[in-house]
Amino acid sequence: MTPWGRAVLRGNVPNGLWGRQPDASGDGIIPDRILGIRLTSPPVDHGTSTGFLDEQAISFDPINPDGNQPLSGEPATGPVPTRPGAVIAAIQDGIDTIATRNNRTALAQALTTLGAPLGVLDTDLSAYAHAAGTSFTAEPMLVAG
Structure with missing residues (x-):
């Protein structure tokens, strides 16, 4: 040292x-x-361990009650969000399909026509599909529309 x-x-x-x-x-x-x-000063020794992490250190704050969350003391208005389930699976199953890739290409072409080119698109979306299964801590809340 x-x-x-x-x-x-x-x-x-x-x-x-x-x-x-x-x-x-x-x-x-x-x-x-x-x-x-x-x-x-001597160089920093960051070590190889994060140390002990208890359950509270990696927890998240749930939204309770599930659904209505007004920003103030006023009652919520509008449609009530729900957790229908299977949304994460739908993202995983739909993000790397031919239809999704074609829609992305069409959107990129439309933006290019409007003067906002996106450049070369990544055509392999399998990593995004895989990440969808590990990126969410809970099923997303949806509003029927």
Whole structure:
């Protein structure tokens, strides 16, 4: 482990800023004056472990009651969100299909026509399909419409 360190920084300074010094050279430079100190610390050892993580450290706050969540004390209005289930599976099963890829291509072409080109699209969406199964902590809430 590298120890803590310190080094005195020295350099030449102009006599005009430091006052008249007897050791100033003919061009007004005073040699070898202390300009500062450089302090160094040992490198950080991040280790290889996160340490103990209890259940509370990785938990999330559920939305209770399930559904209505007004932003203030006023009653909620509009349709009530529900968790119909199987939404994550529908995302997984539908994100990497020919129809989805064709729709993405058509949308990209329409945006290009409107002056907002997206560039080359990733045509392999299998990683997104796989990630959908691990990205959600709960089934999404939906509003019927």
